Amino acid sequence: MTATIDRMTTSERVTSPPxxxxxxxxGSAPGLLDGxxxxxSRDLSRELPALIDVLDARWGRITRVTVNPAHxxxxxxxxxxxxxxxxxxxxxxxxxxxxxxLLSYTAGRWDLLVIPPETGAAAAARLMAAAxxxxxxxxxSALMANxxxxxxxxxxxxxxxxxETEGGHAAAAAENPNPPGSMSSARGR
Numbered sequence: 106m107t108a109t110i111d112r113m114t115t116s117e118r119v120t121s122p123p124x125x126x127x128x129x130x131x132g133s134a135p136g137l138l139d140g141x142x143x144x145x146s147r148d149l150s151r152e153l154p155a156l157i158d159v160l161d162a163r164w165g166r167i168t169r170v171t172v173n174p175a176h177x178x179x180x181x182x183x184x185x186x187x188x189x190x191x192x193x194x195x196x197x198x199x200x201x202x203x204x205x206x207l208l209s210y211t212a213g214r215w216d217l218l219v220i221p222p223e224t225g226a227a228a229a230a231r232l233m234a235a236a237x238x239x240x241x242x243x244x245x246s247a248l249m250a251n252x253x254x255x256x257x258x259x260x261x262x263x264x265x266x267x268x269e270t271e272g273g274h275a276a277a278a279a280e281n282p283n284p285p286g287s288m289s290s291a292r293g294r
Contacts, residue, residue: 113179116128118271122145122161124155125142125144125145125220126141126156126159126217127233127234127236127237128140128163128237129237129238129241130239133182133240134239134240135240136238136240136241137216137241137242137243138216138237138241138245138248139216140218140233140237141217141218141219141223141233141235141236141237142156142205142217142218143219143222143284144219144222145213146222147177147178147222147258149172149179149181150179150181150184153160153170153184153186153191153193154184154186157191158186158187160207161187162176164209165209165211165212166209166210166211167186167191167207167209168192168208168210169191169194169204169208170191170192170206170208171193171195171196171200171205171206171208172193172194172204172206173195173200173201174195174196174197175202176202176203176219180194180195181193182197192271201245202217203219203245203246203249204219204244204246205219206243207285208229216245218232218236218245220233232248240247254272
């Protein structure tokens, strides 16, 4: 029998920042997602221990995690977590690329939206709230697509507002009072 000894003392341990996590309220009607997780990087070996440590206390011991490899450059087979090891697997076609599945032998399964680390704070807050909605019927990819559409629409409105603020149509007309094809430019020939 082989034993692994952690030679790092508690004073040497690096404390990680708090986990950015939003969960549906306990006892609420189940939906397609049980919440959202916003990791700080795409390094599962570094990010999963803190997440699982928080969820072990709330849901019971997490034993397995699955991801879609689309957004994770390296997927470790096992991740050590305080007091146990979590097995990590992946499904390319069968699992939503924006979802993390957590399994426990004693307590069941949970599905979390994974918000990309590079997401801005405002967008992440909207996504976390949407994923933690009790009885939610949106998939992880649908929530991400909705956020992308909302962001693109806002950027378009911002560009239009900037165009109008800087003079917009009036400034363009002042620069070229006789645009090509207008009656004034045709008479000038």
